Amino acid sequence: MSAEPMGLGVVAVSFKRFIFPVVLCFLSVGIVSAHTITGYVYSDTNSNGTLDVGEVGIAQVPISNGIHLVRTDANGFYQITVDANDDPQLADGGWPTISVSWPTGRWPTSNWWRNTEQIGPQNTCNFGLRTDNQFLPFMFVHSTDLHVLRGGREKFAGFRRDMKDMAACVRFAFLTGDLLDLADLQDPSIVNPEIAYFNEQAKDFPMSLFCIGGNHDAVGIRRPGSWSSSDPNRAYR
Numbered sequence: 001m002s003a004e005p006m007g008l009g010v011v012a013v014s015f016k017r018f019i020f021p022v023v024l025c026f027l028s029v030g031i032v033s034a035h036t037i038t039g040y041v042y043s044d045t046n047s048n049g050t051l052d053v054g055e056v057g058i059a060q061v062p063i064s065n066g067i068h069l070v071r072t073d074a075n076g077f078y079q080i081t082v083d084a085n086d087d088p089q090l091a092d093g094g095w096p097t098i099s100v101s102w103p104t105g106r107w108p109t110s111n112w113w114r115n116t117e118q119i120g121p122q123n124t125c126n127f128g129l130r131t132d133n134q135f136l137p138f139m140f141v142h143s144t145d146l147h148v149l150r151g152g153r154e155k156f157a158g159f160r161r162d163m164k165d166m167a168a169c170v171r172f173a174f175l176t177g178d179l180l181d182l183a184d185l186q187d188p189s190i191v192n193p194e195i196a197y198f199n200e201q202a203k204d205f206p207m208s209l210f211c212i213g214g215n216h217d218a219v220g221i222r223r224p225g226s227w228s229s230s231d232p233n234r235a236y237r
């Protein structure tokens, strides 16, 4: 990969082979043993997000559990193990997560990552990829540590407007944590409005939007007594 800075937060990139999105591997306190996930990466010719009869596998596509990487075989099949003991930081909450890195000329037809709650007890997970025209220079925006709502609502709203203006030439925006403002240390009365506002601004974003949480996005884990362990916003959810 070669990269040439184009301005604040904008990079023109020539990918030789793969787009490599990164995803944190979130593990659950309740998961204590390793288990294996299997599935296919396939050419989703009708782009419906489902592996249908006649759709074929794609070889040599990387699948990651956030720590380790495997590649699909000649039939598009992969097998990867997730283990809660692999990363101590993940003991705060959440689920093991796997993700696909799609080749140049492809784009996912459904979510490019799944956690084990979404995958379910069958431990099978398929990733569909459609063909995609990708012209050079391939441009995206990387923004980090937004800390929404620090500085007020206008900051993220303004960022969204800027992205709308750039949507014709920028393929996607990539936000890395911290997405929220010290959400690990704050009460629900502060954090939940931040989450609601972030989701509101992220909805129907003017381009594909990829987000990765940071350490302060582990909601409420350093605010004992303020958050229920069953709260759907708590920890890495």
Ligand SMILES: [Ca+2]
Binding pocket: 044, 045, 046, 047, 048, 049, 050, 051, 052, 055, 128
């Ligand atoms: Ca299909």
